[in-house]
Amino acid sequence: MRVLAWAYLLAMFGFILLPVVVLIVFSFQDSRLPVPPFDGPTLRWYAEIIADRALMEALMNSLLVALISSAVALVLGFLAASGLARVLLPGSALIRGVLIAPMTVSYLIIALGLLQMFNAVGLRPSLVATGIGHVVINLPLCFAIIYASMGEHQKNAMRAARDLGAAEWQVLWHVSAPMLLPSLAAAFFLAFTFSWDEFIIAFLLTRFDVTLPVEIWSMLRSGLSPATNAVGSIVFLVSVAIVLVLELTLFRRRGA
Amino acid sequence: EDLNALIWCDHADPALLEPFEQAHDVRVNVKEYEGTAAGLTLLEQSRPGDWDVMVIDAVDVGRAVERGFLAPLPADQLPTADFFPEVVLQDHTTIDGQTYAVTEKFGYNTLAFNKAKVDAADMESLGALWSGKYDGRIAIYDYYLPVLGLVGLQDGIATKDLDAAALDKIREPLMSLKAASRQVSDVVASQTALATGEVDVLIGGGEWLTAVLNAENPDLDWTIPKEGGLLWAQSIAMVEGTERPELALEFIKYITSPEGQARLATSSCYWGMPVNKMAGDVLTDEQKAILRWDDQAEYLSRAQLYPVPNAATDTAMQDLWTEMLQN
Amino acid sequence: MSIEARERRQGAALVAPALIWVLIFFIIPFAGMALMSLAHLDGREVVQSFDLSNFAKIFTDPSLRKGIWVSLQITALVTAISVLLAWPLAWIIATRVPARWQRLALLIAVLPFWTSYVVRSYSWALVLGENGVIMKTLTGIGLLAEPVQIMATRAATVTGFVHFFTMLLTLTIYSNLIQLSPNYARAAQDLGASRLQVIRLVILPLTLPGIMTGAFLTFVLCIGDYITPQILGGNNELTLPQLIMLQLGRRGDYPMASALSLVLMAIVTLAYAATSRWLRMDRL
Amino acid sequence: MTADVSLQGIEHRFAGFTALHRVDLKIAAGEFVVLLGPSGCGKTTLLSIIGGFLTPSEGQVLIGARDMTQVPPKDRPTTTMFQDYALFPHMSLRDNVGFGLRMRGAGRAVRNDKADAMLEMVGLAAQAGRRPHELSGGQRQRVALARALAVEPDVLLLDEPLGALDLKLRRQMQDELKAIQRRVGTAFVHVTHDQEEAMAIADRIVVMNQGRVEQAGSPEDVYLRPATLFSAGFMGEMNRIPATPDGDGVTTPLGHLPLPPQRGTLCLRPENVGLRGDLRLGPARMIEASFFGAHHRCHFAPLAAPDMILTANLPQGAVPERGAEVQLFATDPVILSETAQ
Amino acid sequence: MTADVSLQGIEHRFAGFTALHRVDLKIAAGEFVVLLGPSGCGKTTLLSIIGGFLTPSEGQVLIGARDMTQVPPKDRPTTTMFQDYALFPHMSLRDNVGFGLRMRGAGRAVRNDKADAMLEMVGLAAQAGRRPHELSGGQRQRVALARALAVEPDVLLLDEPLGALDLKLRRQMQDELKAIQRRVGTAFVHVTHDQEEAMAIADRIVVMNQGRVEQAGSPEDVYLRPATLFSAGFMGEMNRIPATPDGDGVTTPLGHLPLPPQRGTLCLRPENVGLRGDLRLGPARMIEASFFGAHHRCHFAPLAAPDMILTANLPQGAVPERGAEVQLFATDPVILSETAQ
């Protein structure tokens, strides 16, 4: 039983890590064919992508869209959760349902709906349009996480602050937000990740200023080269580094 | 300043764009598409001024002009005199005496294969793909016009005769071709499949598929079988409503200049013959060998143009294609 | 104005921005899409009409109908396999791995989350290809005489999906498992249950919320995904999202794309209804 | 600084449920009032109405003679101390206590001085820089008190402030609370459902039941002279013996007793039943006894009514044998009429 | 069915921390033993060792004379009732209670009959088809009890079974638990840190502190004749007066007292200090009194040592005026030597 469990664990780790390992190994492949036999190692694909202006711009675009859309989703979700946690609004179950609804819809549908609406009103595809779409998908997430972490204790602290004379914004700024910091951070982090890696909305709602996933998609479709592997590896290593840093700092205190 | 171009993937190569960008201190924004219908759909959703130039199959220029997407070009400023005459395709790029596009690159959709794994003699007939010998080793290029054209040729139907009635005839062979094949894929996926040994034959392939991989796998080869092949010829045009007509024209001139032509012929996504003969002075002998520069006259004589369907036939073709993908 | 009324007004003011956002950028586009699904394509022009011809076509045209069927099959398969793979993994991490290593083990189990989604699918193409790592290894050590085709089949698509969703489900099930009081297992054992009985009769039922939440997310994300089947499926069969993109990209048929999207949405809604009693969307 | 509070005809309805029925109550300036009653009887609702978290459906709240019925909490001269203390976990104790002054625009120096003084008062001056999670439950409770008092309210409202503490700490904090209230002189309105706590600290206990005030009076009044059966039962364990008037006394299952003739229930507290007393209850058999530390809890079956069990708390060392027959006596008998329920 | 338990030289170490130091304890068949001690003293650890959830680092566990030290929980004649009850939320009460029999291979009819009988015993027969979340805290507790007893263990282990209940319900459930234990005759080992609970139900109290048994004895023994200062303090409030031997008595801040000469602390419970008694403590001034219902809690300052405050619980009607000077007496004095701590 015990041996079986560990064997299963290792097998699953193997399955889960296999594509990543292959990806990284073949990013050092010397020929253009990313299949065995391995004839590397070379760093030329890394040199190539670092010199690739479009790719680097896409990376910055992705960062920008992810940062801003996550921040907007976070603020909107935080305010909505605070409002709903505070008073029993008429129809608050319905409001919660509406706010959560986009979470249960495929991204493709959200993208298509926005694409048609932006077309109809004459808004061109752009990073802003993409960001708007990313807020739509991340708002429910942020709202749900924050709302779920607003316990009785939180509500009472907010009431106490009001009782002591705090105006509404002071309650949110001095009490609510700092108390919810771990959830806010978790929500932001998750939203950031989702936006950063989102493809279909960005694909349909951008044109020239594309995000990284879209740029990688075009790379895949415009020439066979291990540069794709190199991009994938870099994204992976940088993200893992960030996750590790967060793990060791922000989330350490929260325990398992 | 920006120039917005709607292109096939070969125009995304920085080696092609950067010299122009530097010379004119502009930035060329490109958006890739594959297949005329997709390009026209993109234009449909755009507003005037969104696009400055577009790359489009020469035979489809009429479809674009008909819907008012293209702006006239000053024919006298274009180096068509230096072109291979067979690919100027005046009939298609000029409508009512007005020139709307200029061809820029050409090649063939026929059979590409791995000669280490395939009997090259078999490739002299399209029929080999239906013979059962290569079942499971075939890939289909995912563009309905050339592949339907090839299936038609196999059935003795010329591309210009590929109408709704003819489509009915080729349904059966198309479906059995699908059954014999392993995958249906776009440019790069097709290249990958052939280069990595995933498949041995690609119908719809040609130099555009093998040339770029010559260094990686010299066994990749292509041929025009006895039934004939399809000539692809892409052209470049100015989009109606552009706010930078001069710059757009400069870009078209650059692409059709000998230097531009040479770079385009050997761009990273796929290689293809330049239409401007003067590019021969810029290309190396090795490159010209890979492009089979000297064999073009013979090839051209055996190739037919893409089918040019009307709207109803186009829909029927797409439906047939979707059906093929789905079965 | 009473205190409660004032409170409600302030509460409403806080909720308003998010509600308005969802209204403008989700509800209205959705309504627009519903309207569009009733239109039709005349040549290349979209003409607004109010008929159900697109829906009729979806259920009569064999290619489209098959798309729905293909999507359902793949999604069901992926969801089932992922749950079966993820549950033991989550359970082993939660109960067999020493507490101080659990977070690390979990991190490893979801590490590929941090590769780009597009690249992750593509890297499976490298792994699964006829000359990919797996086939080379298997034929190399003589386990297989001939390479087996996986790439460009449904198996490749399913593998790519299962990889991603096993990670997701491991997360939701693990977080459910560690929230369970250890006393459930102890109580069951104490009353005479064997290890397997403890799992089957007590732990498994108690992890239903985690399973269902993960399974629902898997279902939604899987049935709506375009990338994975497009990269790994070799265009040998088309899923709903691929069909939708085909309408958009090649045919400019927005009405049909909208109608297909509504069908997709309806399927997801059914899945939601079926699992809603267990869903804990905040468990993420 | 303190003010009196007057609640006039307060009625409160939640959707379809009336939580308070015409409550009238006056709280004198500086008084320590305890609202006592079972769960759900409306204590928190009443406190919320005084504090301004709820507007009563009907009736008026006057504080220091001003009508405050519609005034929100931040503008009332009340502060509330919440059951879970609602300390701000991300702020030091000093910042917690200074928060009210900060909201009133006081500068850092001023509010820190005040906060330190308040912390001094509750014996936590040395911990001013700590965070709430570094404190024990009892210490947190004191910080919450300091924070609520730092804004010098006229009335302090406390909703089960000791509910989360264990018994021992609870008894200790009761003493402190009482002492602090004496010192600052602010009126305290304190909610609890623990009658021992109520008796230990209240100047006046307001016994509530199902949205109504059953009785309001000093602890002695309420314990020894309950106005209703509910009051009597809620304040402590009780033996209940039905009584009917009979000439100059009453008839009970125990026989005739020389008490004021009245129909009702004769109430006797266990500690008032024993082997000595003014009122002779007659012979009874000892059935069972268990040791409770300060006393023994004994069950007696009166010979006249063997099915009726009387509970008596007898002092240490005064316990008869199990099965022994003894004469039972009682002190402080109260007869409450049925209608008083 | 019941059996005796014998713990011999039990020692338990967690990584780097010794939670139990050589504990020896015998539990007689059918006995109701309560493990009492502050948080972290090792009660749960000891219970887990009896139940088989932990193997002691050293020592032996004998149940009914068989060595069970290495036997897993499912094969021991013990069942445990957990503090959080660990009722299976997805099963009906009947299925919960029948679970143990199901695991023993009993058919549906048999186990349902047994489950219904057990539910009947705890007064929940009518709710047998419900799920645990549809019950109140007290009801859940009873289901957990029924489930644990349904497999007819020789020993039932209860880890703070009443900890989650409010005070009133807790007192009520104590009585029920005791009654059920009497009825089934199974040995109960019950963990708590509430000394009132311990006294109310235990046949024998085992006072634990820092992984050691401080004292084991009947409630009277432990309360009235504490063996250590810890025991004395943990069982209830106490006045502590330092004493040094002095000829035939002891010297204290109150003066000479005629007690067995011994160095240590004179311990007096508040209810044993008053205006009457065997031991004269001398004159004192009444400082403060509060009414506690059954008694008044009074603070006295002895004239001989005005800074020392003595707490006395005086009965109703026997309370001097505040400020009055009275003679204080005591009963049941105990002197515990320093080393006994």
Ligand SMILES: Nc1ncnc2c1ncn2[C@@H]1O[C@H](COP(=O)(O)OP(=O)(O)OP(=O)(O)O)[C@@H](O)[C@H]1O
């Ligand atoms: N927002 C509400 N909506 C509907 N009913 C409510 C609401 N708040 C309280 N109630 C009901 O009003 C009654 C009084 O509630 P309240 O909170 O004042 O009781 P309480 O005496 O404080 O009880 P506890 O001791 O349990 O805190 C209860 O029956 C409760 O169920």
Ligand SMILES: Nc1ncnc2c1ncn2[C@@H]1O[C@H](COP(=O)(O)OP(=O)(O)OP(=O)(O)O)[C@@H](O)[C@H]1O
């Ligand atoms: N798994 C463990 N690892 C390390 N130390 C532990 C472990 N379990 C318990 N301890 C320590 O052993 C001591 C005894 O713990 P135990 O749970 O028996 O206390 P307890 O008397 O039941 O306390 P409580 O009343 O709080 O439940 C405590 O100091 C505790 O911190």
Ligand SMILES: NCCCCNCCCN
């Ligand atoms: N638009 C040009 C047609 C070219 C045909 N295919 C060759 C390569 C990729 N399209």
Ligand SMILES: [Mg+2]
């Ligand atoms: Mg309350």
Ligand SMILES: [Mg+2]
């Ligand atoms: Mg414990």
